[in-house]
Amino acid sequence: MDEIDRAILRELQTDGRIAYADLGPRVGLSPSAARQRLQRLLDTKAVQVVGVTDPMRMGGQAMALLGVTVDGDPRAVADELAAHPEVVYSVLTSGGFDLFVEVVCAGPRELLDFVGDVVRVTEGVERVQAFPYFGIHTHRFLWNVG
Secondary structure, rough: OHHHHHHHHHHHHOOOOHHHOOOOHHHHOOOOHHHHHHHHHHHHOOOOOOOOOOOOOOOOEEEEEEEEOOOOOHHHHHHHHHOOOOOEEEOOOOOOOOOOEEEOOOOHHHHHHHHHHHHHHOOOEEEEEEEOOOOOOOOOHHHOOO
16 A cells, blocks of 8 residues: 555545545546546455444434453453444453443433443443543544555
8 A cells, every 4th residue: 555545545534425536636646547546445455435324413312432341251241232232333452441332322311221231231241431422423433544
């Protein structure tokens, strides 16, 4: 991956639907060369273009990252929690928590109920620490591509 590929990725992170006629000049290529470059990145699976939803605009009003400490196999707990529709993702970690779980709920009460009635009582969960998000109006994932 060279600097032009990285420039293409930066532009796509800003606008995933950018027209090749606009993309090419922004990265120093013709529109057809930009299309070929992006197609190569897609064909080699170096890049995947997907739509990412904004949970807050889809009805969720309370978001939190949960740090979960587990007694036993954290993979089983991650799988169990990931089966709930409130869970955006769960990831295994090393360090102070065994896994992180991002959740979106309809409101603060539902978030408290989910943590207390679902997460804390899940077999293997030893401790949960919630890090709620406040004032989030957009949910964007931007990766440093160089």
